Amino acid sequence: MSKIAIKVESLSKAYQLGNIGTGTISRDIERWWAKMRGKEDPFLRIGEKNDRALKGSNNVVYSLKDINFEIEQGDSVGIIGRNGAGKSTLLKILSKVTAPTTGKISGNGRVASLLEVGTGFHPELTGRENIYLNGAMLGMRKHEIDKKFDEIVDFSGVERYIDTPVKRYSSGMYVRLAFAVAAHLESEILIVDEVLAVGDVEFQSKSIGKMNQIQSEQGRTVLFVSHNMEIINRLCKKTIWLNNGNMIEYGSTNLVIDSYKKKIKEDTFIDIEDLKSNRIIIHSCELKNKDALFNGDVMEFKISITHLVEESIDDNFIFEFYREGMLSFISTTFHINTFQKNSKVLLFKTPKYLFNPGFYSMNLKVVDKTGNYFEYLYLKDVITFEVIDDGIRRGAYKLGWDGPVSPLFDFIYE
Amino acid sequence: MKDKFDWQIEGKSSLIDLKFKDVWSYRDLLWLLVRRDFVSFYKQTILGPLWFFIQPLLTTVMFTFVFGKLGGFKTDGLPQPLFYMAGITAWNYFADCLTKTSTVFKDNANIFGKVYFPRLIMPLSIVMSNLVKFGVQMILFMLMIAYYVIIKNENCIPNYYILLFPVLIILMAILGLGMGMIISALTTKYRDLSFLVTFGVQLLMYATTVVYPLSTVKSEFSWMVKLNPMTSIIETFRYGFLGNATFSWSSLAYTSSFAFIVLFLGIIIFNKVERTFVDTI
Numbered sequence: 238m239s240k241i242a243i244k245v246e247s248l249s250k251a252y253q254l255g256n257i258g259t260g261t262i263s264r265d266i267e268r269w270w271a272k273m274r275g276k277e278d279p280f281l282r283i284g285e286k287n288d289r290a291l292k293g294s295n296n297v298v299y300s301l302k303d304i305n306f307e308i309e310q311g312d313s314v315g316i317i318g319r320n321g322a323g324k325s326t327l328l329k330i331l332s333k334v335t336a337p338t339t340g341k342i343s344g345n346g347r348v349a350s351l352l353e354v355g356t357g358f359h360p361e362l363t364g365r366e367n368i369y370l371n372g373a374m375l376g377m378r379k380h381e382i383d384k385k386f387d388e389i390v391d392f393s394g395v396e397r398y399i400d401t402p403v404k405r406y407s408s409g410m411y412v413r414l415a416f417a418v419a420a421h422l423e424s425e426i427l428i429v430d431e432v433l434a435v436g437d438v439e440f441q442s443k444s445i446g447k448m449n450q451i452q453s454e455q456g457r458t459v460l461f462v463s464h465n466m467e468i469i470n471r472l473c474k475k476t477i478w479l480n481n482g483n484m485i486e487y488g489s490t491n492l493v494i495d496s497y498k499k500k501i502k503e504d505t506f507i508d509i510e511d512l513k514s515n516r517i518i519i520h521s522c523e524l525k526n527k528d529a530l531f532n533g534d535v536m537e538f539k540i541s542i543t544h545l546v547e548e549s550i551d552d553n554f555i556f557e558f559y560r561e562g563m564l565s566f567i568s569t570t571f572h573i574n575t576f577q578k579n580s581k582v583l584l585f586k587t588p589k590y591l592f593n594p595g596f597y598s599m600n601l602k603v604v605d606k607t608g609n610y611f612e613y614l615y616l617k618d619v620i621t622f623e624v625i626d627d628g629i630r631r632g633a634y635k636l637g638w639d640g641p642v643s644p645l646f647d648f649i650y651e
Numbered sequence: 652m653k654d655k656f657d658w659q660i661e662g663k664s665s666l667i668d669l670k671f672k673d674v675w676s677y678r679d680l681l682w683l684l685v686r687r688d689f690v691s692f693y694k695q696t697i698l699g700p701l702w703f704f705i706q707p708l709l710t711t712v713m714f715t716f717v718f719g720k721l722g723g724f725k726t727d728g729l730p731q732p733l734f735y736m737a738g739i740t741a742w743n744y745f746a747d748c749l750t751k752t753s754t755v756f757k758d759n760a761n762i763f764g765k766v767y768f769p770r771l772i773m774p775l776s777i778v779m780s781n782l783v784k785f786g787v788q789m790i791l792f793m794l795m796i797a798y799y800v801i802i803k804n805e806n807c808i809p810n811y812y813i814l815l816f817p818v819l820i821i822l823m824a825i826l827g828l829g830m831g832m833i834i835s836a837l838t839t840k841y842r843d844l845s846f847l848v849t850f851g852v853q854l855l856m857y858a859t860t861v862v863y864p865l866s867t868v869k870s871e872f873s874w875m876v877k878l879n880p881m882t883s884i885i886e887t888f889r890y891g892f893l894g895n896a897t898f899s900w901s902s903l904a905y906t907s908s909f910a911f912i913v914l915f916l917g918i919i920i921f922n923k924v925e926r927t928f929v930d931t932i
């Protein structure tokens with residue numbers, strides 16, 4: 238029977254909202270003074286008024302709630318979920334960057350984590366100096382780095398510039414060097430956040446290959462967060478699916494990804510409770526033909542709204558589109574003057590071939606009409622959808638394209 | 652079946668766990684961080700270490716003019732520039748350690764949010780990096796002593812108490828580190844406190860015997876000045892290097908116990924804050 242590498246028992250992480258402190262003494266004194274005179278708290282945000290009925294339950298938000306799982310030694314486990322599902326929090330706790338609120342994690346073997354590429358790199362130092370500094374930060378001793386040094390340089394492919402300050406490196410070289418350091422850590426457990434999203438395609442496949450090798454040849458345990466289902470599928474035997482801080486499913490990757498994709502397609506409406514502020518209600522957010530969207534389609538969005546107060550017809554909308562966790566683009570309504578008084582629906586269409594095929598999610602913000610950008614409402618993942626390639630632009634090319642969008646231009650040879 | 656585990660992470664940690672073992676296993680990082688500070692400082696400025704000279708020199712000139720010439724402050728019979736230089740050099744090391752340590756969470760929020768290593772390494776590296784600057788300024792100070800002794804023939808010759816110098820360095824480092832860590836923990840909750848630090852350090856300097864000797868402080872106030880743990884350090888420093896000041900073993904013992912208590916409290920508070928500060932900053 239194989240040994241357990243990580244055991245997580247009833248792990249929770251709570252964040253406090255609102256009332257714990259304003260961050261400065263002067264403001265805390267001001268607040269205290271207002272309270273003494275029986276005035277309203279001057280720093281309470283609009284929309285989070287201290288409602289008696291909500292009090293107590295509303296001040297704490299669970300980023301992770303009662304998570305339990307075990308990972309066996311030599312397993313590779315992927316972690317998937319929407320933005321804000323708790324993936325990064327879980328990795329941060331596992332790598333000791335922040336402490337859990339309750340619960341216990343036990344483990345066997347040294348943990349190395351790569352939450353960001355190139356943490357602690359100093360631009361003035363040379364590549365060589367940064368390898369040592371970064372390696373030591375990640376938990377390596379100097380003699381261990383000495384031993385691995387040539388391998389690291391070799392993998393990164395920057396040996397010509399190893400004695401040049403890294404501020405002169407191109408961003409690609411920088412990322413390659415940083416990943417190389419982390420990939421050569423001598424640890425039994427490797428934790429990797431979505432860091433492979435940076436860098437070019439060639440580097441991505443090289444680093445995935447390296448992670449595969451770490452896991453299969455060296456028998457080390459790998460935990461990996463990604464929005465890219467394809468990479469998870471290639472790298473991980475098992476997958477954990479998190480949603481709103483709860484673990485929905487943990488099992489073999491194929492099964493979990495299937496049910497995750499199924500769930501994404503079902504989600505059209507979100508819980509009405511979440512969509513209310515004291516100015517405006519968003520009833521629903523619909524996307525036409527959501528189940529079969531091709532990049533060549535015109536996508537039609539429909540948002541149903543009720544204004545609770547007169548002034549809110551002047552409010553502006555901001556739509557943020559995320560592709561596999563990375564911001565693709567933003568669209569806004571600032572250029573349109575106002576909502577019509579009786580209108581209940583906001584419609585918009587996106588042009589053909591705007592979306593680069595992949596998984597998307599959309600966030601919605603309601604902000605004031607002035608330039609102050611005061612947020613009345615911020616809804617995350619109001620709609621999630623998959624854009625499928627229609628193959629028209631493809632030719633003989635089989636793989637995907639990088640980048641947030643992939644518009645199709647009118648190319649003309651003359 | 653009970654499994655055996657190498658490590659555990661729990662919601663609560665014991666208060667007295669000082670994590671020295673953890674720090675020891677990261678000692679290479681400590682050294683590399685000191686090196687980083689040093690190298691990056693040299694690479695960034697053309698004048699490099701020359702800056703280290705300019706600040707104490709100009710301050711000495713200013714103090715000599717304002718307090719020595721205009722104010723007519725006594726200096727224990729020592730040449731005025733030498734007297735002020737001694738105070739400034741020692742005070743600067745303490746002040747640098749304190750102010751730099753007090754912003755350690757803010758300055759390193761980026762790194763701390765992404766990778767774990769014992770956070771104590773950072774303030775320790777600050778104290779050691781500052782030692783380089785202190786060393787350079789000490790050279791300047793020694794040159795000044797030589798000038799006054801050999802050329803000006805002044806009676807300001809070091810005595811055996813100069814051997815206490817390493818102890819003084821350690822005490823200053825501990826005081827700066829301990830107080831800085833306590834403040835750094837508070838600044839994660841109250842950010843405006845950091846403005847107070849720079850200002851407070853300046854005020855504290857006037858409550859220390861930097862611009863005046865302890866011997867001239869009226870007896871009804873002297874307990875206040877002596878309560879300040881930096882006083883006996885500066886006085887001992889002057890006594891050892893220049894041969895004249897107010898030295899007493901008992902006040903040095905007071906400073907030592909003060910320093911160690913502050914350090915102990917500092918580490919406990921620091922370790923408590925480091926576990927969750929990432930969520931608040």
